[in-house]
Amino acid sequence: MTLELIVAFFMVVSLVIYALMGGADFGGGMWDFLATGPRAQRQKEAIAEAIGPIWEANHVWLILVIVLLFTGFPPAFSAMMTALNIPFTLILIGIVLRGSAFVFRKYDRDVAVVQRRWSVLFGVSSFFTPFVEGITVGALATGNIRIVDGKLTSGFLAGWLTPFAFVCGIFAVALFAFLAATYLTVDTSDDPELQNDFRQRAIWSGLTLAPIALIAFLTARKDAPDIFDGLTRWWAPLLLGWTSCFAVAALIALWRRRYVFARIAAIGQVVLILSGWSLAQYPNFVTPDLTFANSAAPQATLRLLIIALGAGAILLLPSLYFLFHIFKGDETR
Amino acid sequence: MSDFLFARSQMAMSLAFHIIFAAIGIGLPVLMAVAEAAYLRTKKPVYLDLAKRWSRGAAILFAVGAVSGTVLAFELGLLWPGFMEKAGAIIGMPFSLEGFAFFAEAIFLGLYLYGWNRLSPILHWVCGILVAIGGTLSGIFVVTANAWMNAPAGFRMVNGKPTDIDPIAAMLNPASLHEVIHMTLAAFIATGFAVAAVHAFFLLRDRESAFHRSALGISLAVACVCAPLQIVSGDFSARKVAKLQPAKLAAMEAHYHTQNGAPLIIGGLPNDKSETVAGALHIPRGLSLLVARDPDARITGLEEFPRDQWPDVRIVHLSFDLMVACGLYLLALSITAACLWLKNRRLPDRGWILRGIILAGPLGFLAMEAGWTVTEVGRQPWIIYNVMRTHEAVTPMPGIAIPFFAFTALYIFLAISVFFLLRRQFLRSPEAATEKSA
Numbered sequence A: 001m002t003l004e005l006i007v008a009f010f011m012v013v014s015l016v017i018y019a020l021m022g023g024a025d026f027g028g029g030m031w032d033f034l035a036t037g038p039r040a041q042r043q044k045e046a047i048a049e050a051i052g053p054i055w056e057a058n059h060v061w062l063i064l065v066i067v068l069l070f071t072g073f074p075p076a077f078s079a080m081m082t083a084l085n086i087p088f089t090l091i092l093i094g095i096v097l098r099g100s101a102f103v104f105r106k107y108d109r110d111v112a113v114v115q116r117r118w119s120v121l122f123g124v125s126s127f128f129t130p131f132v133e134g135i136t137v138g139a140l141a142t143g144n145i146r147i148v149d150g151k152l153t154s155g156f157l158a159g160w161l162t163p164f165a166f167v168c169g170i171f172a173v174a175l176f177a178f179l180a181a182t183y184l185t186v187d188t189s190d191d192p193e194l195q196n197d198f199r200q201r202a203i204w205s206g207l208t209l210a211p212i213a214l215i216a217f218l219t220a221r222k223d224a225p226d227i228f229d230g231l232t233r234w235w236a237p238l239l240l241g242w243t244s245c246f247a248v249a250a251l252i253a254l255w256r257r258r259y260v261f262a263r264i265a266a267i268g269q270v271v272l273i274l275s276g277w278s279l280a281q282y283p284n285f286v287t288p289d290l291t292f293a294n295s296a297a298p299q300a301t302l303r304l305l306i307i308a309l310g311a312g313a314i315l316l317l318p319s320l321y322f323l324f325h326i327f328k329g330d331e332t333r
Numbered sequence B: 001m002s003d004f005l006f007a008r009s010q011m012a013m014s015l016a017f018h019i020i021f022a023a024i025g026i027g028l029p030v031l032m033a034v035a036e037a038a039y040l041r042t043k044k045p046v047y048l049d050l051a052k053r054w055s056r057g058a059a060i061l062f063a064v065g066a067v068s069g070t071v072l073a074f075e076l077g078l079l080w081p082g083f084m085e086k087a088g089a090i091i092g093m094p095f096s097l098e099g100f101a102f103f104a105e106a107i108f109l110g111l112y113l114y115g116w117n118r119l120s121p122i123l124h125w126v127c128g129i130l131v132a133i134g135g136t137l138s139g140i141f142v143v144t145a146n147a148w149m150n151a152p153a154g155f156r157m158v159n160g161k162p163t164d165i166d167p168i169a170a171m172l173n174p175a176s177l178h179e180v181i182h183m184t185l186a187a188f189i190a191t192g193f194a195v196a197a198v199h200a201f202f203l204l205r206d207r208e209s210a211f212h213r214s215a216l217g218i219s220l221a222v223a224c225v226c227a228p229l230q231i232v233s234g235d236f237s238a239r240k241v242a243k244l245q246p247a248k249l250a251a252m253e254a255h256y257h258t259q260n261g262a263p264l265i266i267g268g269l270p271n272d273k274s275e276t277v278a279g280a281l282h283i284p285r286g287l288s289l290l291v292a293r294d295p296d297a298r299i300t301g302l303e304e305f306p307r308d309q310w311p312d313v314r315i316v317h318l319s320f321d322l323m324v325a326c327g328l329y330l331l332a333l334s335i336t337a338a339c340l341w342l343k344n345r346r347l348p349d350r351g352w353i354l355r356g357i358i359l360a361g362p363l364g365f366l367a368m369e370a371g372w373t374v375t376e377v378g379r380q381p382w383i384i385y386n387v388m389r390t391h392e393a394v395t396p397m398p399g400i401a402i403p404f405f406a407f408t409a410l411y412i413f414l415a416i417s418v419f420f421l422l423r424r425q426f427l428r429s430p431e432a433a434t435e436k437s438a
């Protein structure tokens, strides 16, 4: 395996973990916004308790993706940040508002009006940010972004204004909502009523995923032919098959209240979706002009980066495990 | 204003905003760790109260630090794609290491803030120490990236492409040492005096509050140790700059004409046309003495450089003098406070010294902002000194005014919210500060 593929692999891993962790935090924000019924306040509290200690750490996975991108693939970073300047700026505004609204709400006055104001900001940005993130990832696959001789020739609107990209955005929102609700069923095991609320939310949002995925697939034929071709390669049915199995398993487990199992199945589903995506995207970074190979940094940089990643993993993974063990460890037992 | 100017303004505004929270992210964990250590040793509940109260502030401030830092990471590409395309492979290394340091910081911060009842006291304290280490390391790494922009090393430019890249040499570039020392001290000073100022303010009203006395003691001690060191470190920085970036030094000192035995020019309004400084105080041979330790030394003036390589002399000179003035005030205050403290064996709590400390609160941050202005504006017109000009790096994206105004509005909103939230945390009585839940 060449060095740039190792770095790319780490990037995909970080992206998957960001989706699993940070994505669920976004989902939590959505359910906070949609909290209804007699237990609305308890739902909000459960969500805040689940997100509180871990959201900053979860969010660093995105930073890791960005840093790996600009260290390992500088031309791809520059091209993406130029061509997708507008959606990335929107993402940033969303990230800023969401992170701060969440913390501000916790430390502001416990008065309904004040709390509601921060809640709305937190909720809206929790929908908005992953929606634009999905659009951006989708845009990379469309093939509309063209870079000729290192210069962007397709302008600043290419790719991300396609129906395909928008469907990707909607898919990201639905996926994160589903993930969050599924996790929350485990987090609320001490309160069966609340658990059932999240169970229903997980099932409903899980059910929306299939039709959205189908629309994405159909719009890909026209808007993102490379991904479409990728998804019709020999391994695709296999991957698709497994993804569907996990999706169905997660729903059945939720239905039968096997929450820990449902969480594992949901995680498997997300891992497969994103790895399938990366495989379909391979070998392109920004389809079609920038590939992993032609945008990679020099070997010396990549080698050091991989060493740093290894060392960082050795130091950080145990710490991360400890964090989750302390705050989430007692729930699965 | 052109898109280019808006891009520069947006970068400057985002950095100036982030650096406040970044400095607090470096300094405050140290204060919390000291307070908690004091509690572990003396078992006096007031120290525990203090650590908890500070950690409530930390939760708010760190969140803003994290989101504004994320904005910066993207902005490097959103505003300066030409720069990142060339520099990414060279200075990505410190940014990656910085990423790991953030991870450590964020993980242990989560444990620290939410783990009061879940971790043993010692383990909790260790988490606090690790937050402090993570914060300091992240600052150190990112400053080496900035130092590289001032003293590029670890690569060769061949036909506009960087080759022979050595990321380690780039990280250990000639400007790293002085910038890292100076910035790390700055973070402790700015945070220390700001925290001290808040508690001095409350002490003015209630001289005997044990809570505010111990808070002032800890924060003032940290700040008073660092402030004198900062003067030594600043002098070291200036002599390094004289060697590495003579045009920047000349601009800092508003020194237009190369001469032996150059005077130190303090204040005044530099005028590039007439190459004079109106209304300044001149100290004969001062500059030569400070820079070379020799009253007759020859100091290069701006006239040796083509006009298009001059930074904005007014901004750089006045910012530099502002930083030095703040530094000297903080030095005087530290010495006075330390003398009173040692002489009376009691926290200095006379009205006038408390007022002096309150005044120092904003000055630490002011010095830091001014210092960064010196470093960054003094580097102009280069984004990578002597290698790439800033205008070559800017994004082709039109309409940068829109994100500039959007982020400015956003940050003003955040700043106001943070102000009121912090005030709220401070105004609650200390007894109510104990966490209500786990």
Ligand code: HDD
Pocket: B150, B175, B178, B179, B180, B182, B183, B185, B186, B187, B189, B190, B230, B231, B233, B234, B235, B237, B238, B239, B241, B323, B324, B325, B326, B327, B328, B330, B364, B365, B367, B368, B369, B370, B371, B372, B373, B374, B375, B376
């Ligand atoms: C609390 C903050 C603070 C204080 C009291 C001082 N400084 Fe400073 N200074 C900074 C905070 C700072 C800074 C914001 O942290 C900078 C920006 C870049 C850097 O490395 O540190 C800086 C930069 C900086 C530079 C430019 C370095 C470069 O561009 O490479 C010089 C020459 C000095 N300082 C010199 C001094 C002197 C002579 C001081 C004392 C009288 C002084 N500073 C006090």
Ligand code: HEM
Pocket: B008, B009, B011, B012, B015, B016, B019, B080, B083, B142, B143, B144, B145, B146, B369, B372, B373, B376, B377, B379, B380, B382, B383, B390
């Ligand atoms: C260590 C991290 C830093 C990095 C990597 C960095 C990088 C940059 C970059 C890429 C630019 C735009 C290009 C240019 O104008 O040359 C810039 C400009 C600027 N930065 Fe920094 N910077 C850092 C720290 C800071 C801090 C903490 C401040 C605080 C005030 C600051 C103030 C400015 C200003 C005022 C400008 C605009 C200069 C001008 O255009 O005249 N920088 N910086």
Ligand code: HEM
Pocket: A056, A059, A060, A063, B018, B019, B021, B022, B023, B024, B025, B026, B061, B062, B063, B064, B065, B066, B067, B068, B069, B070, B071, B072, B073, B074, B076, B095, B102, B103, B105, B106, B135, B136, B138, B139, B140, B142, B143, B146, B183
């Ligand atoms: C001298 C300049 C800088 C210093 C000393 C500094 C230091 C720090 C510190 C201590 C933190 C943790 C803040 C907290 O938790 O409150 C932080 C956060 C952050 N900084 Fe900076 N920083 C600087 C400039 C930059 C620049 C130029 C970038 C752009 C790449 C950047 C990117 C980030 C990011 C992404 C975070 C968020 C990390 C997280 O989620 O915890 N910083 N910075």
